[in-house]
Amino acid sequence: MTVCSFRKHSWQIPQNWKGFTNLFSQLYHCDELAIGTSSVLDTPPSPFAPVFQSKSKAHMVLRAKRANSFLEEIKPPSKERECVEEVCNFEEAREIFQTQEATVSPALTHIRSASDGNQCEPDFCVNGTCVDQFQSFVCKCRPGFDGKFCDQPRNCSKDNGDCDHVCMDSVDELSRTCACLPGYSLQDNSRTSTYACGQLPVTKSSDNKAFKTLQPWLVGGEVGKKGESPWQVLILNERGNLHCGGALIAESWVLTAAHCLERSTKVSHFALLSEAVIHPDYDTVTVDNDIALLHLASPVQFSTFIVPVCLPSRRLAEQVLHRNGTMTVVTGWGKEDENKKYFSSALNFIKVPLVERGLCSQVMLNNISENVLCAGWLGTRHDACEGDSGGPMVTRYRGTWFLIGLVSWGEGCGHPEKLGIYTKVSNYLEWIRSVQKGSERP
Missing domain, CATH: 2.40.10.10 (Trypsin-like serine proteases)
Structure with a gap:
């Protein structure tokens, strides 16, 4: 006699069902499957009950052939196939939700946290809110700031717009443009300026650093x-x-x-x-x-x-x-x-x-x-x-x-x-x- 357990119920398989014992032993014990079987097998089957069941009921107990076989990826996404028939990971989940934003929605935070930890610890978003993502994060910037870490002002109101020299606001003050003083040229990052005035080329020597050894004031300096x-x-x-x-x-x-x-x-x-x-x-x-x-x-x-x-x-x-x-x-x-x-x-x-x-x-x-x-x-x-x-x-x-x-x-x-x-x-x-x-x- 073989005993089968399905969360709520425990019942015995008669000897004349012995041929089915190995078949039942191959069942997968995931949460959704266990819940499904407990409702179907709410009462122990009679030894004289029909052996054959409908396809829908049979698939609630017995697993069909795994889907990740030949040409599986060309099939339309299915939650059952992607996260039951296969190992449920970020790649499979994205096939269901189609976009990265939907895949990393707050409803799935517990899944991400268990797999890759909180990517917002520590928080690198200087002037914004950190949004945890799978193996990454995104900074949602407060008004007036931009950049991956929300560390670049969008206008000239703070820190000269992160410009080295001249900062010019747009008409709506939602963006800014950096410019250089005469004789300078703007670098590729559109913020910093290359050498011209205000530089001390002589101080490149390690033993001649500008103003490092000076005492305050000219009187006694x-x-x-x-x-x-x-x-x-x-x-x-x-x-x-x-x-x-x-x-x-x-x-x-x-x-x-x-x-x-x-x-x-x-x-x-x-x-x-x-x-x-x-x-x-x-x-x-x-x-x-x-x-x-x-x-x-x-x-x-x-x-x-x-x-x-x-x-x-x-x-x-x-x-x-x-x-x-x-x-x-x-x-x-x-x-x-x-x-x-x-x-x-x-x-x-x-x-x-x-x-x-x-x-x-x-x-x-x-x-x-x-x-x-x-x-x-x-x-x-x-x-x-x-x-x-x-x-x-x-x-x-x-x-x-x-x-x-x-x-x-x-x-x-x-x-x-x-x-x-x-x-x-x-x-x-x-x-x-x-x-x-x-x-x-x-």
């Missing part, structure tokens, strides 16, 4: 290496003595402070001046709009030690470079102490963070206009000083050095309760372009 500020310009007076600093922004143009040009000057080392243009709104009393352009009589030849600094777009400056706490570098040959008689014989570097306007207004006696940046370390004697005026304040963003300020004024030198004031260059970009274009006219 360290001497820099040759080539670490290749845009720095030295402005001399008629007697050949140090008068001010400047920043080379193009082969024929230098930016400096307007108060440096209250007396006639000339540019040494590069070329003589063709013209000097002071901003029309420069105020000699408040020193507001303290900026001027020097047009060189002949262009300089760029080299390892002569490189222009980059001017940022206004959007990049205001949204990224002008953030409170941004670390900047200021260079100059100015005095190391206000009581000293002589200027420094070497170019000094300083590191100084930008300070919010509210705090700056509290510690400074003079008015802080919208045309300046404030920077410094309160509680120290470190400060810019006489002779540093007009010199560049630069900051590095994505491998490029941008000019954001010019040394303008301060209340003494090295006073621990005071900060330094710098002309905000981004407020004058249109004026700079207009002057440059005007000089090109015959």
Whole structure:
């Protein structure tokens, strides 16, 4: 006597059914099949019952020939054939659901989890929601972001649109286009720009890294290496003595402070001046709009030690470079102490963070206009000083050095309760372009 078990029922096969014993022993015990047999064989069959059953009832107990045989793949998809007659895996399930999206729907999450784990752990979606898939994942990005990991802004409102230099919004602000400053070219990823201005080729040497060993501020700062500020310009007076600093922004143009040009000057080392243009709104009393352009009589030849600094777009400056706490570098040959008689014989570097306007207004006696940046370390004697005026304040963003300020004024030198004031260059970009274009006219 053979005993057969079907989940709910257990019954005996008579001896005269012995020929069928091997046949029953080949049954497959999957859930759907067990449930089906328990309803058909709800009562033990009589030994005298007919041996033959209808095809539909017989197939609920006895398995037909497996389907994954010759030309099986050309048949229409069937849940019974793909996931009962064959091993149920992602490939077979996709034949049923037709698309990958339907196959990986939430209803099948427990199947995926058991086979390949949660692909969203850890979650790589920076600005979106991770959707687990079979051996993969998809990031559903929040509005305004794009990319596989939702890490690329669609417009310019955040991080300059992930552009190195210039970001331009579309009319509907749902997309953006990156562009480069003059002299640069856009790389294949449509975001980054190749070398031109604002680079330090001399620092490729391992023992000559820019600004790594510098102490904050020019007063008491360290001497820099040759080539670490290749845009720095030295402005001399008629007697050949140090008068001010400047920043080379193009082969024929230098930016400096307007108060440096209250007396006639000339540019040494590069070329003589063709013209000097002071901003029309420069105020000699408040020193507001303290900026001027020097047009060189002949262009300089760029080299390892002569490189222009980059001017940022206004959007990049205001949204990224002008953030409170941004670390900047200021260079100059100015005095190391206000009581000293002589200027420094070497170019000094300083590191100084930008300070919010509210705090700056509290510690400074003079008015802080919208045309300046404030920077410094309160509680120290470190400060810019006489002779540093007009010199560049630069900051590095994505491998490029941008000019954001010019040394303008301060209340003494090295006073621990005071900060330094710098002309905000981004407020004058249109004026700079207009002057440059005007000089090109015959």
